[in-house]
Amino acid sequence: MSSLPLRPTATALARYPIPIELIAALYRADEESFARMTGRMPEYGRARIAAYCVERERLHRLGLRLAGTCGEAALIKAAGPEVGAALFAHARDELAEPPSGQPQPVAPSCAPAAGHAGLEASERARAA
Numbered sequence: 001m002s003s004l005p006l007r008p009t010a011t012a013l014a015r016y017p018i019p020i021e022l023i024a025a026l027y028r029a030d031e032e033s034f035a036r037m038t039g040r041m042p043e044y045g046r047a048r049i050a051a052y053c054v055e056r057e058r059l060h061r062l063g064l065r066l067a068g069t070c071g072e073a074a075l076i077k078a079a080g081p082e083v084g085a086a087l088f089a090h091a092r093d094e095l096a097e098p099p100s101g102q103p104q105p106v107a108p109s110c111a112p113a114a115g116h117a118g119l120e121a122s123e124r125a126r127a128a
Helices: 010-014 020-028 031-039 043-054 057-067 072-079 081-096 114-127
Strands: none
Touching (some): 020 031, 043 081
8 A cells, every 4th residue: 555645635625615414424324324325426526525534533434435435536536646546545455354343254173272172171080
């Protein structure tokens, strides 16, 4: 990943104000509501909101989530060439990784865990 900061230019952000109510609704939305709300938005609008959100630490994840619904061209148009391209790549990386709150699948192991060997030995001793 590039070390470019994900900071849109002030000119890119100042073109149009973004309603805070919309950002709050997107922030609180579950998957279904998020898909419904963003599905009605033009791609450039989603890209602008994504560029705005990644600028703020608390909204960074929302910005990446929104950027994941946009094409690279829309993100470049909204945030500028360097930031838009970096945001596109970063959002794709985030989409490839499972969310941190989700349990990761564990591959089954044939070998007994270290704690089980001691339990099995004590059970055999009790049975004898």
